[in-house]
Amino acid sequence: MSSAQLLSVSGVSKEFPGVKALNNVSFDLNEGEVHAIVGENGAGKSTLMKILSGIYKKDSGDITYKGSSVSIPNPFEAQKLGISIIHQELNLMPHLTVAENIFIGREDRFPGGVFLDNKKLVEAAVALLAELGLALNPNDIVGELTIAKQQMVEIAKAVSYRGSVIIMDEPTSSLTPAETDALFAIIRSLKAAGKGVVYISHRLEELEKITDRITVLRDGEYVQTLKTTETSIPEVISLMVGRKVAQDQRPENRVIGTEIVLRVEGLSDQHLLKDISFDLRKGEILGFAGLMGAGRTELARAIMGADPKTAGTITLHGNEVKIKQPSDAVAVGIGYLSEDRKRFGLLLNQDITFNVILSSIPRFSNKFGFLKVKSAAGIARDAIAQLRVRTPSERQFLKNLSGGNQQKVVIAKWLTRDCEVLIFDEPTRGIDVGAKDEIYRLLTKLAEEGKSIIMISSELPEVLRLSDRIAVMCDGRLTGIIDNKDADQNVIMELATKFSAGLTSVN
Amino acid sequence: MSEALSAAKKAEDGNKVAAFIRREIGRVTALASLVVIFTFFTIMRPVFASWANVSGGILMSTTVIGLMAIGVTFVIITGGIDLSVGTSMALVAVITGKTVMAMHLNVWSGILLGMLVGTILGAINGILITVLKLPPFIATLATMKGAQGLALIISDLKPILFTTDVKGWDSIAQGNIIPNFPNAVLILLVAAVVASIILNKTVLGRYTFAIGSNTEATKLSGVKVNRWLVAIYALCGLFVGLAAVVMTSRLGSAQPDLGLGYELEAIAAVIIGGTSLLGGKGTISGTIIGALIMSVLINGLRILELQQEWQYVVVGAVILLAVYGDNVRRRRAGETTH
Numbered sequence: 001m002s003s004a005q006l007l008s009v010s011g012v013s014k015e016f017p018g019v020k021a022l023n024n025v026s027f028d029l030n031e032g033e034v035h036a037i038v039g040e041n042g043a044g045k046s047t048l049m050k051i052l053s054g055i056y057k058k059d060s061g062d063i064t065y066k067g068s069s070v071s072i073p074n075p076f077e078a079q080k081l082g083i084s085i086i087h088q089e090l091n092l093m094p095h096l097t098v099a100e101n102i103f104i105g106r107e108d109r110f111p112g113g114v115f116l117d118n119k120k121l122v123e124a125a126v127a128l129l130a131e132l133g134l135a136l137n138p139n140d141i142v143g144e145l146t147i148a149k150q151q152m153v154e155i156a157k158a159v160s161y162r163g164s165v166i167i168m169d170e171p172t173s174s175l176t177p178a179e180t181d182a183l184f185a186i187i188r189s190l191k192a193a194g195k196g197v198v199y200i201s202h203r204l205e206e207l208e209k210i211t212d213r214i215t216v217l218r219d220g221e222y223v224q225t226l227k228t229t230e231t232s233i234p235e236v237i238s239l240m241v242g243r244k245v246a247q248d249q250r251p252e253n254r255v256i257g258t259e260i261v262l263r264v265e266g267l268s269d270q271h272l273l274k275d276i277s278f279d280l281r282k283g284e285i286l287g288f289a290g291l292m293g294a295g296r297t298e299l300a301r302a303i304m305g306a307d308p309k310t311a312g313t314i315t316l317h318g319n320e321v322k323i324k325q326p327s328d329a330v331a332v333g334i335g336y337l338s339e340d341r342k343r344f345g346l347l348l349n350q351d352i353t354f355n356v357i358l359s360s361i362p363r364f365s366n367k368f369g370f371l372k373v374k375s376a377a378g379i380a381r382d383a384i385a386q387l388r389v390r391t392p393s394e395r396q397f398l399k400n401l402s403g404g405n406q407q408k409v410v411i412a413k414w415l416t417r418d419c420e421v422l423i424f425d426e427p428t429r430g431i432d433v434g435a436k437d438e439i440y441r442l443l444t445k446l447a448e449e450g451k452s453i454i455m456i457s458s459e460l461p462e463v464l465r466l467s468d469r470i471a472v473m474c475d476g477r478l479t480g481i482i483d484n485k486d487a488d489q490n491v492i493m494e495l496a497t498k499f500s501a502g503l504t505s506v507n
Numbered sequence: 508m509s510e511a512l513s514a515a516k517k518a519e520d521g522n523k524v525a526a527f528i529r530r531e532i533g534r535v536t537a538l539a540s541l542v543v544i545f546t547f548f549t550i551m552r553p554v555f556a557s558w559a560n561v562s563g564g565i566l567m568s569t570t571v572i573g574l575m576a577i578g579v580t581f582v583i584i585t586g587g588i589d590l591s592v593g594t595s596m597a598l599v600a601v602i603t604g605k606t607v608m609a610m611h612l613n614v615w616s617g618i619l620l621g622m623l624v625g626t627i628l629g630a631i632n633g634i635l636i637t638v639l640k641l642p643p644f645i646a647t648l649a650t651m652k653g654a655q656g657l658a659l660i661i662s663d664l665k666p667i668l669f670t671t672d673v674k675g676w677d678s679i680a681q682g683n684i685i686p687n688f689p690n691a692v693l694i695l696l697v698a699a700v701v702a703s704i705i706l707n708k709t710v711l712g713r714y715t716f717a718i719g720s721n722t723e724a725t726k727l728s729g730v731k732v733n734r735w736l737v738a739i740y741a742l743c744g745l746f747v748g749l750a751a752v753v754m755t756s757r758l759g760s761a762q763p764d765l766g767l768g769y770e771l772e773a774i775a776a777v778i779i780g781g782t783s784l785l786g787g788k789g790t791i792s793g794t795i796i797g798a799l800i801m802s803v804l805i806n807g808l809r810i811l812e813l814q815q816e817w818q819y820v821v822v823g824a825v826i827l828l829a830v831y832g833d834n835v836r837r838r839r840a841g842e843t844t845h
Contacts, residue, residue, distance in 0.1 A: 055727070076729040091727050093720035095787035096713075104717055105729040107710060114709050157728075 004031045005067070006164050006196040007052075007083070012061030014047055021047040024061070025222045027215055029165060029196040034187060036199045036207050036228075039217035039240055040432035045200050046088075048217070049167050052198070053085040054078035066164070082163030086154045088170040088200075094143030099125035101142050102157045128160055132186060148179040155186060166190065167198040172206060176292045184210050202432075204233045216240055241434045251444070251484060256284045256468055260318075261452045262334070262421050267312030269302050272476035276312070280421065280452045285443060286481075287467025288456040290496045294473040296456045297339065300423045304329045304336045316421075330359060335414035339426035339456075341403075345410045348399040352391060353380040355398055355409050359417040383412035387442060404435025411442065422446065423454040428462060440466055460489045474498050532836055533781030537796045537829070544800065548807035555810050562689055565799070565806045567757070570680070570691040571596075571750045573798040575773040576780075577702045578629070578746030580794045581739050583777050584706075586719040586786025587636065587643035589740065590770050592747045594655040595628045597766035599751035601658045604667035604761030607676075614675045621755075622748040628654065629744020633737030655767060662763035669759050680756035691753050695795075698749060703791040705742070715739055719786025775822075776801055779829040800825065 008028040014021045022044045029035050037045050050056040052063070054072040063070055065081055072078050078085075092101050099122050100107075108120035125138035134152045136145075142153055151171060158166050168187075172180045187197055187210055199211055207214055207228060214231065216223040216239040223239050262280040267273060272295045280286050288296045301307045303314060305323040313320050316332055323329045329336070338344035347355055357364045357376045364376045380394035387408040391401060398406055407427060414422055427443065428436045443466055447453050457463045463470055464487060471481045472495035480495040549556040575592045582589045603621040606612065612620065628650070635646040669676045680691035706712040714735045717725040726732045755761045780797030782789025804825060808818045 075727050079729050087727070091721065091724035093717045093724055093787070095716055095720040100713065100717075104713075104725065107713060109710065114711075116708055116710060116713060118708075 005029070006031055006065070008062075008064040009048070009052070010062050010064075012048070012051060012058050012063070014051060014056060014059050021220050022051075022058075023220045025217065025220070027222070027225075029198060031164070031194045031196055032191050033213065034191060034197045034199050034211045036201065036211040036214045037217060038201070038204065038207070038214060038236060039223075040434060043217040043240070044220040045217060046169070047220075049085060049169055049198070049200065052078065052083055052165075053167060054083075079161050079163065082161065083165040083167065084158040084161045084163050085167040086151075086158050086169060086171055088173065090147070090150050090154055092142050092150055092153060094141070096142060097138065098129075098136050098140050098142055098145075098153050098156075099138035101153055102128065102138075102160050104157075106160075125156075128156055132156055132159060132189070134186075147174045148176065151175060151179075151183070155183070159190070164194070165196045165198065167200075169200045170202065171199075172201060172203060174292070180206070202430075204236060207236070208233070218242060237433060250464060251285075251466060251468065254283075254448070254468065257282050261316065263315040264303065265313050265315070267299070267302060267314075268310050269298065269307060270310055272298050273302060273309075274476045276473075276478045278471055278478060278481060280454060282452055283447050283450050284468045285447045285453045285455055285466050287463040287470040288454060288473060289458075289460065289463045289470055289492050290473035292458065294496065295476040296473055297425055298476075299473070300336055300425055300454070300456060303423065304334065306336075330417065330419070333418065333420040334423065335359070335417060335419035335421070336423045337407075337410050337414065337425060337427065339429055341406055341410055345413075346398050346406060349397060351397055352384065352389070352394045352401075352409055353377050356380045356383050356394075356412045356416050359413050379416055380412075383409075383416065387412055388438065402432075402435065404431045404439065407431060407435075407439060408442070411446075415446075419451075421452045421454070423456070425456045426458065427455060428457075428459070436462075460492060463492070464489070472496050533833060534790060534793045534796065536832065536836075537779060537781055537793060537800065540829075541796055541800050541803065544803055544807065548803070548810065551807075552810050555807055558687065560806070560810075562687065562692065565802050566692045566695075567680075567689055568806065569798050569802040570695045571754050571757075572769060572772050572776060572801070573695045573795060574698055574746050574750035574753060575769060576776040576794045576798050577698055577791060578743035578750075579770075579773045580702070580777050580780075580782055580789055580791055581706065581715055582643070582743045583774070583782050583784060584715050584719045584786060584789040585736065585739055586722070587736075587740075588647065588774070588784075589629075589632060589743055590644065590647040591628070591632060591651040591654055592743070592750075592773055593766040593769035593771075594651050594658060595625065595744065595747050595766075596751045596754065596769060597658040597761075597763055598628065598654040598661075599624045599748050600755045600761035600766075601662045601667060601763050603748075603751060604669065604755060605661065607673055608667065608669070611672060614673065614679060617673065617676065618679065618749075618752050621752040622745050625744040625746070625748020625751060626741045627744065629747065630737055630741035632744070633740030636740065637733035637736050651767075651770065658763040658766075662761070664763065666763065667761040669755060669761075676756055677759055678756075680753045691757065694749065694753060698746065699791050699795050702746070706791055711735065711738060711742070716787060719788075721787075772801065773798075775826050779826060781833060783833075797829075800829075 006029050010026045012025050013023050025044065025048060027037070037048065039045050047056060051058045052072065054075045054077050057073065063072065070081060072081065093104065102125055103121055108117040108124065109115060110117050122138050129136050129138065134156060136149060136152055142150060171183060175183060190197060201207065211228045213225055213227055214236060215225040216236060218240060226236070259282040260279045261282050265277045267276045276299060290296050298307065302309050305325045305328050314323055315321065321332050342348060347358065353376050356379060364372050366372060377394055384391060384394060389405050389408045391405065398409060401409065424443065428439050431439060443453060443455065455466060464484065467484055469481055469483055470487050470492060472479050472492055474496050479498040482491065554560060575596065579589055579592060599621055602624050603617060606620060607617040632647050632650055635641050635650070636643050678690065680689065682690045684690055684693060706715065714725065714730055717730065718732055718736065722732060776798035777794050778784065778797070779800055780790065780793030782793060801822060804822060805818055808821060
């Protein structure tokens with residue numbers, strides 16, 4: 001395999017008002033190489049990628065592509081040079097077909113340039129998909145595909161530019177393990193074809209499988225470039241956060257009482273959930289593990305009354321409760337923290353105070369309906385201090401906080417509502433390594449204070465680290481509940497793939 | 508082997524039919540509603556279905572709103588809105604009328620002039636939206652008021668009559684190239700076919716859907732979104748210009764105060780026809796069906812001698828029903844609605 005240099009970035013800086021997003025960062029990429037860029041949120045990965053793909057302009061520094069110095073003023077130029085990017089938030093047109101999405105902006109046209117040659121377009125898509133070994137129908141509407149297949153469309157689109165450099169920003173964040181393996185196979189074939197891949201991922205365990213080199217950024221600064229074969233994940237993490245983080249922790253052996261707070265019996269829904277029963281004890285963290293699509297979020301939503309149940313009862317302290325809509329669940333003290341904070345958990349354009357009291361407004365208003373501004377601000381300040389939210393004041397808007405601090409505000413909202421049962425859905429998604437630790441400590445502390453917690457997580461180390469017991473789901477069924485001391489990744493994966501009738505996952 | 512293949516083929520065909528129905532159900536229901544409404548009025552008053560009423564009453568009164576609605580369909584598919592089409596039509600009518608009368612233009616030049624002025628007004632909307640980055644609602648609200656004022660100023664508050672100097676202006680809409688078939692309806696038909704081809708077969712049409720589906724992604728794919736948006740609003744204006752020409756021909760004059768409120772009827776036709784206000788999907792045929800539903804209703808209610816006030820209430824209810832029905836269908840299909 002040749003090792004000619006494709007791309008080299010040296011001394012690039014970029015400043016936004018008040019923030020030095022990138023300071024003198026260097027990076028290079030060879031033919032046939034997968035080069036990872038890692039760093040916490042805010043380390044400057046995205047900024048660097050946006051400069052390479054022409055979305056941002058660099059303030060200073062040089063970019064060399066195939067030996068000559070280039071400027072990349074806009075995405076169009078980047079594509080012309082041969083640099084394409086697969087964005088983290090999928091950038092597709094959901095109403096258009098697969099073929100239309102892949103070739104958007106470069107449609108085959110009949111002579112004259114006005115009319116589209118759809119036949120040629122579909123033929124080109126068929127050829128490209130076959131070349132990549134992707135099982136996609138070019139005429140399918142993209143919005144009707146699964147996330148994984150949409151991801152494949154993005155990849156096909158990136159490859160279709162026939163460039164030499166492909167940037168992948170968190171490509172596996174919503175893929176199942178099997179889908180991730182399929183993606184890796186594609187990446188390997190791109191490598192074999194001499195392309196260079198810039199790979200950004202929060203999932204560090206993937207780096208060992210797919211990358212050749214790893215460059216670490218921290219706070220906008222270049223830290224180090226490592227050969228994957230000569231380093232380890234703990235070393236990479238310590239470079240990312242600037243200190244050592246223990247990876248394989250387990251909860252201290254806490255003593256959980258026998259008092260049952262929440263009991264779910266025989267719960268089913270129309271599509272997926274089948275006859276689910278479990279207990280949640282006082283002061284317990286019950287982890288829910290399973291593959292993507294196993295039904296964990298659906299279960300949480302069914303308990304909350306956000307989606308209809310077809311069967312099953314929910315008992316709280318021995319009394320059956322009727323939950324028909326989320327407000328019923330909140331009224332009996334069950335709070336749900338969605339995996340999608342920005343859509344379902346927060347008002348980004350409002351300040352911390354407003355977000356903290358959002359679920360408890362009657363408590364913070366007088367009988368004429370006016371808000372008690374002072375006591376609201378007081379409770380927000382208490383929450384900021386207690387949960388250690390990093391913010392200048394309680395008046396700060398949520399959109400200006402980091403992911404970890406936003407998550408703390410959501411937690412504060414439910415604590416203010418005084419919920420006894422808290423359901424956390426992917427509590428650390430999109431939160432960087434350092435802040436994750438804090439969220440973990442917070443969850444443990446809440447449990448110690450007597451809250452009962454259901455924690456849904458797709459990261460097994462996280463489940464193992466926090467949960468007193470672990471419930472595993474597969475295909476809408478509960479396939480087992482195990483004590484932490486009996487659990488390891490193998491046991492969980494076995495339960496998580498226990499499809500009925502011995503079938504393995506087939507797409 | 509071949510049996511398995513043909514079974515698979517059959518299943519695939521079945522899926523295709525199911526997918527087709529799922530995709531086209533909006534238009535199918537709209538068309539079915541149109542037929543039901545039409546049948547209802549015909550049973551109540553057989554005269555309703557006479558060709559005189561259908562062509563002279565229903566189809567003729569669909570032409571102006573229909574032409575506007577065709578233009579607005581493009582804009583709404585991009586996720587935008589154009590509130591200015593009604594008063595822009597008045598402004599185009601006044602400018603065209605003045606110029607045609609003053610310069611003694613012939614019919615063809617007059618038609619082209621109307622379309623040109625409409626296109627320019629539309630392009631102005633597009634420029635306000637892309638260059639000044641105003642939200643379409645605000646930008647076109649402003650041009651709506653502006654056009655209303657300018658139409659009154661230029662006309663000096665008086666209708667501009669197309670005298671007999673301009674030979675054949677009245678036959679643009681009222682003549683019959685095809686016997687017994689008003690030209691205005693023919694124009695609407697041709698415009699709809701052309702618009703449908705533009706929307707489905709050309710680059711501009713593809714980008715109309717792409718922008719409405721995901722503007723940011725379209726931009727990042729290297730498409731010059733702003734330029735295309737100006738072109739799309741200009742195209743909308745072109746149809747508004749054509750509507751103005753048809754309007755003046757039908758009335759024999761340009762009425763400076765006629766047009767306000769037409770924009771909402773045009774938008775209603777587009778929505779009833781199944782085009783999503785959120786952008787990304789829509790059809791010209793749906794829009795035409797939507798416009799027909801509205802004029803069939805109004806015409807029928809008038810023949811039933813329902814008071815005008817109640818006609819409004821019925822039309823309001825139909826809009827509610829149409830959009831609610833669309834929502835229910837989409838929720839069933841599992842699409843997210845916002």
